[in-house]
Amino acid sequence: MRAYLAGPEVFLPNPAAxxxxxxxxxxxxxxxxxxxxxxxxxxxxxxxxxxxxVIYRADVAxxxxxxxxxxxxxxxxxxxxxxxxxxxxxxxxxxGKPVFAYSNVKAGFLDRTRAHFGGALYHRKADGKLAxxxxxxxxxxxxxxNLMLHGALVEDGLFVHxxxxxxxxxxxxxxEAAVKAAAERYRKAPASAGR
Amino acid sequence: MRAYLAGPEVFLPNPAAxxxxxxxxxxxxxxxxxxxxxxxxxxxxxxxxxxxxVIYRADVAxxxxxxxxxxxxxxxxxxxxxxxxxxxxxxxxxxGKPVFAYSNVKAGFLDRTRAHFGGALYHRKADGKLAxxxxxxxxxxxxxxNLMLHGALVEDGLFVHxxxxxxxxxxxxxxEAAVKAAAERYRKAPASAGR
Numbered sequence: 001m002r003a004y005l006a007g008p009e010v011f012l013p014n015p016a017a018x019x020x021x022x023x024x025x026x027x028x029x030x031x032x033x034x035x036x037x038x039x040x041x042x043x044x045x046x047x048x049x050x051x052x053x054v055i056y057r058a059d060v061a062x063x064x065x066x067x068x069x070x071x072x073x074x075x076x077x078x079x080x081x082x083x084x085x086x087x088x089x090x091x092x093x094x095x096g097k098p099v100f101a102y103s104n105v106k107a108g109f110l111d112r113t114r115a116h117f118g119g120a121l122y123h124r125k126a127d128g129k130l131a132x133x134x135x136x137x138x139x140x141x142x143x144x145x146n147l148m149l150h151g152a153l154v155e156d157g158l159f160v161h162x163x164x165x166x167x168x169x170x171x172x173x174x175x176e177a178a179v180k181a182a183a184e185r186y187r188k189a190p191a192s193a194g195r
Numbered sequence: 196m197r198a199y200l201a202g203p204e205v206f207l208p209n210p211a212a213x214x215x216x217x218x219x220x221x222x223x224x225x226x227x228x229x230x231x232x233x234x235x236x237x238x239x240x241x242x243x244x245x246x247x248x249v250i251y252r253a254d255v256a257x258x259x260x261x262x263x264x265x266x267x268x269x270x271x272x273x274x275x276x277x278x279x280x281x282x283x284x285x286x287x288x289x290x291g292k293p294v295f296a297y298s299n300v301k302a303g304f305l306d307r308t309r310a311h312f313g314g315a316l317y318h319r320k321a322d323g324k325l326a327x328x329x330x331x332x333x334x335x336x337x338x339x340x341n342l343m344l345h346g347a348l349v350e351d352g353l354f355v356h357x358x359x360x361x362x363x364x365x366x367x368x369x370x371e372a373a374v375k376a377a378a379e380r381y382r383k384a385p386a387s388a389g390r
Contacts, residue, residue, distance in 0.1 A: 011331040015318070052336030056346025060288075077311055077327075078273025084341040086278040090285030093255075116272055125208070132272075136206040136364070141247030146279040151251025169331070 001186050003179070004063050004092065007072025007144070008082035009169050010036055014057050018170060029183040034062050040183050056191045063091055068098040068186055070178050072166055073145055075105055079112035080145050093152040101153055102174035104163035109145055113138050156181065196381050198285065198374070199258050202267025203277035204364055205231055213365060220371050224378040229257050243255045258286055263293040263381055265373050268340055270300055275309035275340050288347040295377050296339070296348055297369035299358035304340055308333050316355055351376065 002024055009018045016186045019035035026033030039058035043051045069092040073081035080086075087173075089099050106110070113132060114122065120133040129137045143150035143157055163171030163193070198221055204213045214230035221228030234253035238246045258264070264287040268276035275281075276298075284294050288370060302309070309317065315328040324332045338345035339353055354373045358366030 002364040008331065011333075013326070013330055013332075043287075048335055048337040052334070052338050052342040053346050055336075056342055059343065076331075077275065077308065080272065080278040082341070083275040083278055083281040084343040087285035087288075087341070087343040087347070088279040090282035090287075091289040093282075094286040094289035097216065113272065131208070135208055137208075137245070138206075140243055141250075142243040145246050146277070146282070147251055148254065148279040148282040151248050152282070 001030075001067065001183075002034055002066040003182060004066035004069040005009075005033050005035050005072075006069055006085045006088040007077040007169075008074070008085060009072060010084075012169055016146075021172060022175065025172060025179050026183075026194070029176075029179050030184045030187045031179060033179075034066050036062065036107055038062075058074060059088070060091070060171050063088060066092075068092070068100065068182055070175070071099065071101045072103070072175065073101045073149060074103045074163075075112055075145075079109065079116045081149060086146075086149055089149055098154045098182070098186060099152045100155070100157040100159075100178045101149070102159040102178045103144060104161065104168045104174055106160055106162040109121065109143065110138060110140070134168075147170070154185075196225075196263065197229055197261040197377075198266075198377060199261035199283065200228050200266040201264055201280045201283040202364075203269070203271040203280060203359060204267060205279075207364055213367075217370065218366060220367060220374055221378075224371075224374050225382045226374060228374075229261050231257065233257075255286070256383070258283060259290070261287075261292065263295065263377055265288070265370070265377060266294065266296045266297045267298070267364075267370065269298045269358075270307055270340075271364075274304065274311045276344060281341075281344055284344055284347050293349045293352070293377070293381060294347045295352040295354075295373045296344070297373045298339060298344050299353040299363045299366050299369055300355065301355055301357040305333060305335070305336065349380075352371045 007024050015037050023033035036059050041058045071085050071089050076082040093099050117133045122130045132138050141147050159174040161174045210232050218228035228273050231254050236253045266280050266284050271277040288294050304365045312328045317325045327333050336342050354369040
C-alpha cells in the first residue's frame with residue numbers, strides 16, 4: 001500500500017530530510033510512503049509558471065499512484081491547513097481513496113481563528129451564528145478545520161497532538177500514529193475495502 | 196451545464212442572497228449554478244459533528260452532479276484561498292471536471308504572504324529559495340496561490356480584479372468574467388471535451 005504524504009513540510013528548509021524520515025516511518029509500519037518532492041522532474045529552462053505546472057502534474061501523477069493519503073493539516077499561515085494539502089485531500093477523496101490526517105496543534109478551530117484576528121472576540125448573531133470580526137461565520141461543528149477537510153476523513157482517521165513549540169512542522173509523533181492506523185487498517189486490504 | 200459555485204461566501208451574513216445573485220449571473224450566461232447551501236438537508240437533532248458530516252456529503256453529492264467548478268480563491272483568513280474551496284477544487288479536478296477560479300484581490304501571493312507576517316521581509320537562502328520569517332519557503336511560480344490550486348485551472352481560467360475595499364467577498368465582477376468564459380467554452384460541449 002502506497003501512502004501519499006501531503007503537507008506543508010515541502011516548504012521546510014530541508015524538505016528531502018523530513019521526507020526521508022516520513023518514508024522510514026511508513027516503511028517501519030509496512031506502508032510505502034510517497035513524498036511530493038521525490039518526483040523526478042526536470043525544470044531546467046522553464047519559466048516559473050511552467051515549473052509550477054510541471055510540479056502540479058508530477059504531484060497529481062503521484063497521488064494517482066497511491067492508495068491512500070496521510071495529510072498534515074497543522075495550521076499553516078493562518079488558522080487552517082495549507083491549501084495545497086487541502087486540495088490534495090479533495091483530490092484523493094474524489095478518487096475514493098482513504099484520507100487520514102494529523103495536526104501538531106491541539107488548539108481548536110475556534111481558538112485558532114480567534115488567534116488569527118489577534119484575539120478579537122467573536123459575536124453571536126441574531127440567527128445564532130458565531131461570526132469573526134469580519135462578520136464571517138465561524139464553523140461550530142466541533143471539527144478540526146473546515147468541514148470539507150474533516151468530513152473527508154475515514155472514521156478515526158484524525159491524529160492531533162501538541163508538538164513542542166517550534167517543531168510544529170517537523171514533529172512526527174502524530175504522523176506516526178496516523179501511519180500506524182493506516183497500516184493496520186489497509187496494509188493487507190485493497191484501498192476500496194475500507195470505504 | 197451545471198457549475199458548482201465554491202467559495203467562502205457561504206460564511207457571509209446572508210449566504211442565500213449572494214448564492215441567488217451568483218445563480219442569476221450563471222443563468223444569464225447560459226449556465227446553471229449550484230450553490231453549496233442550496234442542498235436540502237435536515238440537520239434537526241444532530242450533534243455538531245454529525246451536522247458537519249451531513250453537509251459534507253451534501254456538498255460532495257452536489258459537486259458530483261455538476262459539470263465544472265467556479266471557485267472563489269479570494270484570500271480568506273490568511274494569504275491563501277479558503278481551505279474548503281481548495282478541497283473542492285481538488286475534488287472536481289480529480290473527477291476530470293474543468294476548474295475555473297476568480298479572486299477579488301489583485302496583490303500577488305508573495306505580497307499577501309508578506310502582509311500575513313505584518314510586512315516582515317523575506318530572506319533569500321543559500322539554495323536560492325525565498326523564505327518567510329518562519330524559514331518556510333514561499334513559492335515563486337508567478338501563480339495566484341499555492342501551485343496545486345493554480346495548476347488545476349483550465350487554460351485562461353483565472354480571473355482577478357481588485358474589488359473595492361470591504362466588498363472582497365461580495366463583489367461579483369471577476370465572478371461574472373469567469374462565468375462568461377466557462378459558458379462560452381462549455382455551454383454546448385460535454386465537460387470532457389475541454390480537457
